[in-house]
Amino acid sequence: MLMLFKWKSTFTHKYQYVLYTIVCALIIASLAFFINRNVLGSGKELMTTVLFTANKYSSWYTPLLRIGGLIISFTTGAAGGVFAPSLSAGASIGSVIAGWFHLSATDTNLLILCGMVSFLTGVTRTPFTSAILVLEMTDRHNVIFHLMLAGMVSSLVSILIDKHSLYDHLKYQCITHLNKEAAAMLTKEEEVVTTG
DSSP states (O other): OHHHHHHHTTOOSHHHHHHHHHHHHHHHHHHHHHTOGGGSSSSHHHHHHHHHSSOOOOOTTHHHHHHHHHHHHHHTTOSOOSHHHHHHHHHHHHHHHHHHHTOOHHHHHHHHHHHHHHHHHHHHOOHHHHHHHHHHHHTOGGGHHHHHHHHHHHHHHHHHHOSSOHHHHHHHHHHHHHHHHHHHHHHHHHHHHHHO
16 A cells, blocks of 8 residues: 555656546456455445354455455545455455364354454554454454454554554655645745745
């Protein structure tokens, strides 16, 4: 995501942003049409299916679709956010891993919930908020210890990968962009004053 945002910051014309958005939309539509429609939307349908039906195991490529769809759609600047897609990506990862080990329905649900907390924590770096959010969504208060543990482990792993969260990186990119715009405006004002 960060590399795509950095690359997009080199765009100088509005048509480049429009073209990027069109290409991303075509990629998402192609993935949904040719591979699996789970790439579309926030992922609520996927979470409901794996948590509350007998169809608990996802295909091995579902997490890749969910993560790819999140990256592609979020970098276009379209509304949609990161929370629900992150939760569904985590749910699909938990579902796939549970399928590999042929876990029972109860253990699969626990692994799916831990996957949701872990993925959201990895993105936001807020383990307790992630655990409480999933806890409130699913009303499974007896697994709070497992969710907190999953969030804390995920937070430690994500710090090993990168010391800053996605939101920190986005904040720094925004500040850099604003500084460049301010410097450009000051340069224009100086030119007007010197020529005027």
